[in-house]
Amino acid sequence: xxxxxxxxxxxxxxxxxxxxxxxxxxxxxxxxxxxxxxxxxxxxxxxxxxxxxxxxxxxxxxxxxxxxxxxxxxxxxxxxxxxxxxxxxxxxxxxxxxxxxxxxxxxxxxxxxxxxxxxxxxxxxxxxxxxxxxxxxxxxxxxxxxxxxxxxxxxxxxxxxxxxxxxxxxxxxxxxxxxxxxxxxxxxxxxxxxxxxxxxxxxxxxxxxxxxxxxxxxxxxxxxxxxxxxxxxxxxxxxxxxxxxxxxxxxxxxxxxxxxxxxxxxxxxxx
Amino acid sequence: xxxxxxxxxxxxxxxxxxxxxxxxxxxxxxxxxxxxxxxxxxxxxxxxxxxxxxxxxxxxxxxxxxxxxxxxxxxxxxxxxxxxxxxxxxxxxxxxxxxxxxxxxxxxxxxxxxxxxxxxxxxxxxxxxxxxxxxxxxxxxxxxxxxxxxxxxxxxxxxxxxxxxxxxxxxxxxxxxxxxxxxxxxxxxxxxxxxxxxxxxxxxxxxxxxxxxxxxxxxxxxxxxxxxxxxxxxxxxxxxxxxxxxxxxxxxxxxxxxxxxxxxxxxxxxxxxxxxxxxxxxxxxxxxxxxx
Numbered sequence: 001x002x003x004x005x006x007x008x009x010x011x012x013x014x015x016x017x018x019x020x021x022x023x024x025x026x027x028x029x030x031x032x033x034x035x036x037x038x039x040x041x042x043x044x045x046x047x048x049x050x051x052x053x054x055x056x057x058x059x060x061x062x063x064x065x066x067x068x069x070x071x072x073x074x075x076x077x078x079x080x081x082x083x084x085x086x087x088x089x090x091x092x093x094x095x096x097x098x099x100x101x102x103x104x105x106x107x108x109x110x111x112x113x114x115x116x117x118x119x120x121x122x123x124x125x126x127x128x129x130x131x132x133x134x135x136x137x138x139x140x141x142x143x144x145x146x147x148x149x150x151x152x153x154x155x156x157x158x159x160x161x162x163x164x165x166x167x168x169x170x171x172x173x174x175x176x177x178x179x180x181x182x183x184x185x186x187x188x189x190x191x192x193x194x195x196x197x198x199x200x201x202x203x204x205x206x207x208x209x210x211x212x213x214x215x216x217x218x219x220x221x222x223x224x225x226x227x228x229x230x231x232x233x234x235x236x237x238x239x240x241x242x243x244x245x246x247x248x249x250x251x252x253x254x255x256x257x258x259x260x261x262x263x264x265x266x267x268x269x270x271x
Numbered sequence: 272x273x274x275x276x277x278x279x280x281x282x283x284x285x286x287x288x289x290x291x292x293x294x295x296x297x298x299x300x301x302x303x304x305x306x307x308x309x310x311x312x313x314x315x316x317x318x319x320x321x322x323x324x325x326x327x328x329x330x331x332x333x334x335x336x337x338x339x340x341x342x343x344x345x346x347x348x349x350x351x352x353x354x355x356x357x358x359x360x361x362x363x364x365x366x367x368x369x370x371x372x373x374x375x376x377x378x379x380x381x382x383x384x385x386x387x388x389x390x391x392x393x394x395x396x397x398x399x400x401x402x403x404x405x406x407x408x409x410x411x412x413x414x415x416x417x418x419x420x421x422x423x424x425x426x427x428x429x430x431x432x433x434x435x436x437x438x439x440x441x442x443x444x445x446x447x448x449x450x451x452x453x454x455x456x457x458x459x460x461x462x463x464x465x466x467x468x469x470x471x472x473x474x475x476x477x478x479x480x481x482x483x484x485x486x487x488x489x490x491x492x493x494x495x496x497x498x499x500x501x502x503x504x505x506x507x508x509x510x511x512x513x514x515x516x517x518x519x520x521x522x523x524x525x526x527x528x529x530x531x532x533x534x535x536x537x538x539x540x541x542x543x544x545x546x547x548x549x550x551x552x553x554x555x556x557x558x559x560x561x562x563x
Contacts (some may be wrong), residue, residue, distance in 0.1 A: 009364040016358060017376040020438070024379060026402070027391045039400045088288035096274070097281030103289065110296045114495055114545055116521055116538040120306060120531050121299035144291030174280040203384040205498045206518070210526050224386040225502055232505075235394045242387035253382040257375060260382075264439060265446035 031239035038235050053240040060230065062216055063241060066223040070245075073138045073219060074201040080143025081197045082190055088149045090178045093156035094164055110146040119210065126211055133214040142201055148193045151266065155189030156182060192263025195256050202249050220245035306535035317532055324536035334537070336512060337520040338544075340425050344516060345493035347426065351433030352485055358437060359444030360474065377438035385435070389502035392431045393418055396503075418503055421513025428499050428514060436492075440485050447481030448474065479560040487552050494545055497522065517541050 030038050031054070032047035057063055091097075092104055122141055123132075131137040159182060167177045183190075205221040212218050215226060224241055231237050253260060307324060309317035328334045358377060362370055380388060395402050396417040404414030417427040455473045464472065497518040504514050515523075517537060525534025 006364055006367050009361045009367055010369075013358070013361050013373050016437075017373055019434070020376050020379055023388075023391045023395065023434075024383070026395075027387075030394065041400050042405055043400065043402050084288045084291065087284045091281045091284040095277055095281035095284070097278040100281065103285065106297070107292065110292055113296070113300060114491070114538075114541055116495065116518055117303045117542055118296060118299040119521075119538070120525055120535050121302035122295060123526075124302075125294070141295040144288060144295055146292060146296070149288060174277070174284065178284070199382055203386070205386055205501070206522065209501075210522070221384055221386045221498075224384070224390065228390065228502060229506075233397070235390075238390050239394075242384075242390050246384045246387040249382050249384065250379065253378065254375065257371075257378065261374065261378070261442050264442050267443075 027239045027242060030235055031243050033236050035234055035236055039233075050236060053236045054244070057227070057237050057240045057244070060237070061223055061227050061241070063220075063223060063244060065216055066218050066220050067244065069135060069138075069217065070202060070219040070221075071248075073135055073142070074198055076135075076139045077142035077201045078194055078197045080139070081145055081148050082194055084143060085145060085148030085193065086152050086183060086186070086190065087178070089152035089156055090174075090182060092149070093153045094177075094182070095174060107146045107149055111150065115206070119207065122207075123210055133212050133217045135217065137211045138208055138219065141207070145197075148197070151193055151263070152186060152189050154266070155186040159185055188259065188262065191256070191259035192266060195252075195260035196263050198252065199249060199260070303535045303538055306532050307539040309532040309535075311529065311531040311533075320532070324533050325540075327533070328536060328540065333515070333520060334540075337515050337517045340514055341494055341496070341516045344425055344429055344432065344496055345490055347429035348432045348436070348493045349486060349489055351429075351437070352440060352482070352489060354433065355437050355440035355485070356444050356475075356478070356482070358441040359448055360470065362441065362445055363448045374438075374442070377441055379438070380435045381439045383435075385498040386502050388431065388435055389499050392427070392434075393503045396427045418505075419508055419510050421510050424504060424508075424510035424514035428496075428503055431499055431503070432493065432496065436489065440489065443485055444478065444481055447478050451477045476561050480562060483552070483556050483560045487549060490548060490552065491545055494541065494548070517544075 026045075029045065029047045032050055033044065033053075034048050034050045037044050037048050037050075088107075092100065118141070126132050126137045131140075163181055163185075164177050167181050172180070203221055204219075205225070208219045208222045209225065212222065215223070218226065224238075224245055227238060227241050306317060308319060308321055310320045310324070311317050361367075362373060398404060398414065398416030398419060401414075401417075403417070407414040415423045417423045451474065455477070456469055459469050459473055495518050496516050500514055500516055500519050501522070504510050518541070521534050521537040521541070524537060525531050
């Protein structure tokens with residue numbers, strides 16, 4: 001069979017890729033324009049090297065603080081998810097105990113419920129604890145998740161039983177089997193879940209918006225929303241903030257894209 | 272292993288997650304169902320009002336507006352799903368070079384914070400100096416104030432919604448495409464079927480399980496849209512009337528007007544809507560999804 005022509009596919013894919021990329025490229029350009037330049041008709045496509053936009057955005061909202069908040073929350077949520085989900089997933093996949101099936105169904109049921117249903121009671125819990133406007137309010141609900149448990153359980157199920165049996169005969173207890181033998185083998189699953197969690201946690205808006213109204217305690221998503229309220233159509237400033245807020249995850253994605261894409265493809269095959 | 276000890280280990284390892292899910296997921300579900308039957312007082316506290324909130328929302332124009340806007344948004348975003356199939360099919364062309372570069376580019380919008388995406392597009396959609404109206408102007412069309420006009424806002428937001436999810440869906444479709452056995456195509460080639468015919472007769476039918484899954488999750492996500500509306504439409508804009516979604520109304524009611532009981536009722540209605548429409552999709556799938 002002759003090699004099929006691929007150039008027609010390239011034409012369409014490249015055109016589409018341009019549509020995907022152009023808004024980012026333009027955001028970057030406008031973040032370096034002066035305000036009058038950004039409002040020109042027809043639009044100006046070159047930067048005016050107004051680096052002060054970045055300084056301005058850091059001055060007008062506590063952006064550095066919000067950046068740090070977002071890093072801390074995302075790191076804590078991701079670490080918590082990886083540990084707690086993998087522990088539960090291991091138990092569901094490898095240990096037998098009464099009620100396991102029913103418990104797992106309950107976990108799955110949680111997966112089906114839209115997030116808005118959790119919001120008001122969680123807000124009240126945080127109020128009771130005096131945790132409104134704190135980072136732990138953003139971390140505590142985030143470290144628990146049925147999705148991650150489900151995802152990692154599939155990875156544990158794919159490993160051969162002989163591994164646990166051999167270790168068990170050697171006198172290892174389940175915690176040792178989990179930590180020393182199986183956890184290293186589900187590394188692809190952990191990386192996939194880790195990337196998905198970083199992405200979701202970094203970007204989430206509704207919960208941070210509701211629970212932390214003090215600008216010092218906001219994450220970047222909510223910070224951008226308040227920046228918009230402040231600057232309306234001053235897009236160079238807004239875009240400087242957007243670039244700072246979105247660049248870390250984009251950079252991480254470029255490095256870790258295989259793991260993230262494997263995770264997403266997995267949700268499709270097992271969904 | 273001793274079975275009693277295995278039981279104990281099982282419960283012990285599941286306990287942290289189970290407790291967390293109970294506190295932050297299960298209890299809130301029960302609590303929200305209860306709150307949906309209450310009215311929140313000015314100084315906190317809730318009084319039981321039975322189904323009065325549901326009755327109120329049943330005659331509430333804003334609620335109907337939000338319902339209509341949300342459903343329209345969902346339909347528009349679902350109509351964009353075929354774009355992802357096309358992208359995935361092109362990425363799946365045998366011998367294509369640069370696959371991972373394309374995948375990265377199409378995936379950029381997925382990994383970008385929705386708040387930043389929304390800001391970018393509100394610049395592009397600006398009525399006075401936005402690029403979209405400028406392009407439309409060059410072909411003689413006088414573009415509207417997309418984000419200031421209740422008749423256009425939800426369409427502009429749907430464009431962004433589709434744009435942000437093409438890469439995500441294309442990855443799912445690509446995985447589906449790669450699962451279609453080669454021999455179908457080889458047989459078709461022997462029969463002399465062209466590429467386009469193969470696509471419609473083999474690829475699309477065998478891809479339907481993935482298509483179904485993508486349609487379901489796209490719909491569920493679309494029914495919960497909030498970020499894009501919140502960042503693209505000004506709080507006092509008249510366009511809000513044409514773009515206020517159910518979750519937006521939920522946020523406004525619960526956390527701007529502090530009527531948490533009523534907001535809980537909106538959340539319960541959203542749950543009902545999602546359940547009914549998902550069940551409907553599952554019923555419908557028997558007519559068009561092919562399982563091997």
